[in-house]
Amino acid sequence: MARRIDSYLKDLIPAEKLAFYEAVRDFGDSEIAPHLLHWERSHSLVPDSCIQAMGDMGLFGLPIAEAYGGQGGDHTDLVLMGLALAYHSQAVAITPGAAISLGAKPLQLCGTEAQKQAHLPALAKGERMFVFGLSEPGRGSDAANPQVTAVKKGDRWVLNGEKCWSTNARWASHVVVHALTNPTGQNGKRSTCFIVPMGQKGVFYQEMQGKKVWEQSSTGSIMLENVEVPHDAILGAENDGFKVMVTTLNGGRLFIASLALGSLAFALDKCRVYAEERLQFDDKPIGRFQRVQDVIVDMDIALESGLTWLLHLCRLYEAGTLSREQAAKIKVECSRRASDLIVLAMEICGGVACFDEFGLIRHHNDLFVTRVGEGSNFALKDLIVRPLRQA
Amino acid sequence: MDIVVCIKRVPATDTAIKIAADGKSIETAGVTFELNAYDEFALEQALRIKEQLNAGSVTVVTVGPKDCKKQLDDALARGADKAVLLSTTDWMYDGMQVASALAAWIKTVPCHLVLCGRQAVDSDNNQLPANLAGRLGFACVTEVGKLTLADGAFTAERDIEGAREVVACKTPAVISCQKGLNEPRYANLKGIMAAKKKPFVEQPAQLGARGMEIVALSLPAPRAAGKIVGNGAGAVPALIAALRETKAL
Numbered sequence: 001m002a003r004r005i006d007s008y009l010k011d012l013i014p015a016e017k018l019a020f021y022e023a024v025r026d027f028g029d030s031e032i033a034p035h036l037l038h039w040e041r042s043h044s045l046v047p048d049s050c051i052q053a054m055g056d057m058g059l060f061g062l063p064i065a066e067a068y069g070g071q072g073g074d075h076t077d078l079v080l081m082g083l084a085l086a087y088h089s090q091a092v093a094i095t096p097g098a099a100i101s102l103g104a105k106p107l108q109l110c111g112t113e114a115q116k117q118a119h120l121p122a123l124a125k126g127e128r129m130f131v132f133g134l135s136e137p138g139r140g141s142d143a144a145n146p147q148v149t150a151v152k153k154g155d156r157w158v159l160n161g162e163k164c165w166s167t168n169a170r171w172a173s174h175v176v177v178h179a180l181t182n183p184t185g186q187n188g189k190r191s192t193c194f195i196v197p198m199g200q201k202g203v204f205y206q207e208m209q210g211k212k213v214w215e216q217s218s219t220g221s222i223m224l225e226n227v228e229v230p231h232d233a234i235l236g237a238e239n240d241g242f243k244v245m246v247t248t249l250n251g252g253r254l255f256i257a258s259l260a261l262g263s264l265a266f267a268l269d270k271c272r273v274y275a276e277e278r279l280q281f282d283d284k285p286i287g288r289f290q291r292v293q294d295v296i297v298d299m300d301i302a303l304e305s306g307l308t309w310l311l312h313l314c315r316l317y318e319a320g321t322l323s324r325e326q327a328a329k330i331k332v333e334c335s336r337r338a339s340d341l342i343v344l345a346m347e348i349c350g351g352v353a354c355f356d357e358f359g360l361i362r363h364h365n366d367l368f369v370t371r372v373g374e375g376s377n378f379a380l381k382d383l384i385v386r387p388l389r390q391a
Numbered sequence: 392m393d394i395v396v397c398i399k400r401v402p403a404t405d406t407a408i409k410i411a412a413d414g415k416s417i418e419t420a421g422v423t424f425e426l427n428a429y430d431e432f433a434l435e436q437a438l439r440i441k442e443q444l445n446a447g448s449v450t451v452v453t454v455g456p457k458d459c460k461k462q463l464d465d466a467l468a469r470g471a472d473k474a475v476l477l478s479t480t481d482w483m484y485d486g487m488q489v490a491s492a493l494a495a496w497i498k499t500v501p502c503h504l505v506l507c508g509r510q511a512v513d514s515d516n517n518q519l520p521a522n523l524a525g526r527l528g529f530a531c532v533t534e535v536g537k538l539t540l541a542d543g544a545f546t547a548e549r550d551i552e553g554a555r556e557v558v559a560c561k562t563p564a565v566i567s568c569q570k571g572l573n574e575p576r577y578a579n580l581k582g583i584m585a586a587k588k589k590p591f592v593e594q595p596a597q598l599g600a601r602g603m604e605i606v607a608l609s610l611p612a613p614r615a616a617g618k619i620v621g622n623g624a625g626a627v628p629a630l631i632a633a634l635r636e637t638k639a640l
Contacts, residue, residue, distance in 0.1 A: 019468065057577050
């Protein structure tokens with residue numbers, strides 16, 4: 001069956017980008033879709049073999065420059081990967097997605113040349129993985145004021161505290177810790193980011209148990225107990241960690257929007273096919289009912305408009321003109337539209353939608369993450385409203 | 392070693408085939424085409440041989456319409472060095488004609504080894520490898536499931552009825568590739584971008600005379616509806632009787 005999303009992408013992106021999307025799509029069909037149920041029912045994370053295969057395909061080095069061993073792609077390529085992989089599984093898609101947009105990206109944007117040379121080639125191959133240590137047990141939306149601290153001790157820094165919700169922690173080689181370094185500074189100038197090896201003395205990782213969304217994605221809690229790092233472990237400038245964080249999250253929000261649209265694309269195809277195959281009342285398809293058509297049409301409109309908008313914002317991101325509000329708005333809109341519509345899609349399909357092998361329940365659960373991940377929609381609306389309150 | 396890989400675009404295997412109005416061909420409108428799965432093994436093997444030797448070239452070639460460029464570009468993106476489209480507007484079903492066109496072109500280029508899929512999954516003619524080898528005067532080993540290269544000679548393994556056959560083979564040769572030979576790679580972004588700069592040659596196919604003609608094409612008869620003989624353990628005798636009736640038991 002031809003995917004509806006493919007017909008829209010053909011008109012929205014150049015041929016070589018479409019070829020890349022199709023290659024990742026085919027990879028997902030062959031290497032992910034046949035195994036998903038087994039992974040889910042055995043409660044396993046993305047297997048190492050799958051991570052290796054994605055590494056072989058260059059997905060972890062997608063927007064990393066060829067000079068550093070990457071694929072030399074741009075943010076549109078990253079988003080296309082998100083769309084292609086999330087069609088089957090957001091949890092798989094977020095693995096290279098977070099490794100890039102939250103792991104390699106801050107290094108690319110804010111790292112010194114020495115830091116880039118030291119890490120980017122291994123990150124590009126998927127041999128090394130950075131995680132972003134941002135959220136904390138007591139800090140989510142108020143991430144600008146971390147409770148994790150870093151105190152200067154001679155020419156070194158000593159870090160203490162706990163990070164949580166760190167995506168990819170299971171496979172991480174390093175964590176970028178966003179820590180409080182200047183408690184009395186002005187808001188936005190109180191924190192610093194540090195590159196900390198996961199094997200460093202005093203770093204402890206624990207997988208967060210009981211998570212019922214993005215089940216194949218690793219989400220870790222990372223404890224820091226008197227962890228000492230040198231001054232050149234700072235990523236960006238001292239007391240400028242908030243800037244690193246904000247710059248990183250802008251691009252990440254576009255990726256989250258791609259995950260929401262990937263799930264929506266799956267739900268649309270699943271629902272429209274089911275509506276034509278499910279015969280009720282005189283053995284006719286339920287797709288003839290206008291209330292069913294209404295939902296399918298709304299999904300179709302949300303998908304096409306979302307894709308058009310998202311790919312436009314990717315171009316702005318590449319041009320360096322994407323505003324925080326724009327990145328926030330598309331994340332909010334794509335996540336809420338897709339998660340609202342998938343409930344109706346499931347209602348059309350009825351009982352069968354409750355079963356894992358039908359796929360909708362997976363996307364339904366995972367879409368919740370897109371509402372609260374990389375800035376909760378409620379918090380992001382505070383950001384979005386700011387220019388609207390100016391005269 | 393200069394290797395030529397013969398590929399073919401075929402309708403995607405999940406296509407709902409419709410017969411065209413002429414009753415002899417398939418309706419291609421709305422059909423998605425893809426690289427023949429067996430040809431993927433051939434391409435992958437060619438790339439591995441080149442990587443093993445760290446020398447030589449891999450050229451992909453196909454006979455078909457201009458739309459075949461997509462599959463040739465895909466092969467370039469995976470690592471082939473050059474692509475050749477022997478263009479035709481005809482719907483190609485005749486293995487002899489395709490072999491004729493490929494042989495005529497291969498004779499004009501350096502070639503030590505020809506790799507192709509064991510068959511195309513659309514027409515299932517299974518003619519090309521042997522026909523092509525005959526025209527080129529090359530050795531031919533078909534349906535190869537394992538291929539190793541050492542000291543300039545190939546050892547090919549192939550499954551035959553009830554046994555595994557091991558064949559030694561020197562170049563020049565045509566080898567047709569079976570499932571299990573390797574795990575084909577996917578194109579990556581760097582490969583896709585690099586493909587745009589690789590040589591792509593298009594020239595008319597020298598098809599020669601047809602060796603056969605399709606006179607009619609029809610879809611298989613629809614499968615008969617299933618039959619429920621009853622429910623529960625009490626229905627077992629009726630089920631056995633029904634299976635015996637159809638000679639399944």
